[in-house]
Amino acid sequence: MARSEADLDEQAVNALRDYLRIPSVHPNVDYGPCEQWVRAQAASIGLPVRVARPAAPHKPVVIVTWAGARPGLPAVLLNSHMDVVPVYQEKWTHPPFGAERTEDGKIYARGSQDMKSNAVQYLEAVRRLRLKGFQPQRTVHITFVPDEEIGGVDGMAAFVKTETFAELNVGFAMDEGMAWPGDEIVIFNGERSNWKLEFICRGNPGHGSMLMDNPAAQRVRVILDRLLDYRESEKARIKHPLMDQGKVTCVNVTMLQGGVQNNVVPPEITIVADVRISPEKDHDEFVKMVQGWCDEAGDTELRIVQRGEVEGVTELNQSNKWWLALKSALENANEKIIPIICPGATDARFIRRLKIPAIGMCVLNNTPILLHDHDEFIYEKVFLKGISLFEEIIRNLTAV
Incomplete structure (x- = not known):
């Protein structure tokens, strides 16, 4: 039975709110509930899950895989981190792990911008593509990693050195971007x-x-x-x-x-x-x-x-077929793009060090920048728009 767009939207919002209610907050994060949430989402989509533990048993890297028709081709990686930074609860006007949905279309929670909404957009875009019968040529891996907010040492930094990561055969990766108060979508192609x-x-x-x-x-x-x-x-x-x-x-x-x-x-x-x-x-x-x-x-x-490593920059020009595919999807949706060097640090740097092109991006434009701030929130309407955008992005990237 075909599902209506309204039903899919409500499912996506509910999935996000459930994820945001998990207090995966430093210090001493319990990643068990996050792992179980990912497993449940993957099962509802019909995708397999495997878990790597590159640094410690209690710090899982959860991998959801959508096999492509040509699995020998380098894969597309969609990465997100499960952890969030601490809160000053007395400074919040909404419970930081309540995921309250307000009448003016906002969802308040720690991690709503940084970066649990990204993760749900990935999953829901794949869900919708599968419901439409789309079959990617390239395999898509969606990864959920620990400890990004404390440097990623036991997360992505350890994971990229494993045989499990090598087996993923990653050709291109996407990771987090940031909210933006203007109409544009910000693209990170490098870091300091x-x-x-x-x-x-x-x-x-x-x-x-x-x-x-x-x-x-x-x-x-x-x-x-x-x-x-x-x-x-x-x-x-x-x-x-x-x-x-x-x-x-x-x-x-x-x-x-x-x-x-x-x-x-x-x-x-x-x-x-x-x-x-x-x-x-x-x-x-x-x-x-x-x-x-x-x-x-x-x-x-x-x-x-x-002494920090020399961080590579992913070129945004005609020589980068991945960038052209991503750019085409955004331009076809009439989205404006601002490429910048990330002022902070993300897990994408560990991937770029392997000479794999990586771009950070989240669909949170027309949204105040509130990552790590009090009363962090996103607009529900913008979040749902992002799912549609990632549908087109995944279509384009897997056809490269």
Whole structure:
């Protein structure tokens, strides 16, 4: 018996709300209910599920597979993460794990934007394509991974190193994007490299009543000036506060450490900086520049506590057949596209490191950006539109 569009829409919304009610929130996430939810959804669509546990038994990677007519072709991967960030419950006007559906067409919940709605759009698009009798040429894998919100070390980072991932034979991947207040759909085709730097500034110690030469704070002043000057120069390159963030190198002083007592001049003071290096910036040149600041300050040691990898960028041009297929589906639906470098980090970076093209995208346009914020919500109408868009995207990608 054919199912009406209204019935399918209601099923999709109910599936999303059920998923959002699972408090897969850090710390100490219990992924068991998420795994069971995925298994139930896959069973209702008629698709098999397998589970990999690349890092720990309690951190599953759940894989739903729709076999293509030509399974030897490289497959399409649609990835999402199951975990969500913590909430300040007193700041919410709706229960953060209640998935309340309001009369003005909103669904409130932690994870509604980041990124459980994406996952449901994938599944529901596949459901509808199967009901229409569509048979993809390429296999489609829909993956649900843990721990993205805490760096992905036990999630996608571990999974891509397994034989199970290799067996998926991924040719192209899609992952999360972000909501956007305008009409456009944002496309992520690359990310910045995540670094953590420490500057250990040393100097002469002594009594707080004495003006001795070369205190550590004198070196601190030089380093802070250089860090903040560089920060301002990069900030000046930002013409659009949202679209240009990923293009520039972000430098922020996050900690100052040192001293034991008010009247004791310390022998060293440490500056900690969070740095996100733009794909346009050469890593070796950056280190050379920062080391130069240390040399200028004198008696200052640079420690690279975390050196991010050089993150690849998926080219958005005529040479990328996957991009052309995705772009065609969006343009045929009269959707406008904004390609940007992701200002944060997603699991797509681990896939790009394998030289597999990957694009981040979610259909949440005309929606305020509320990921990790209080009262995170999506518009039901936009969510449902996204299912239709992913139908066309999957059609195009599997025909490449």
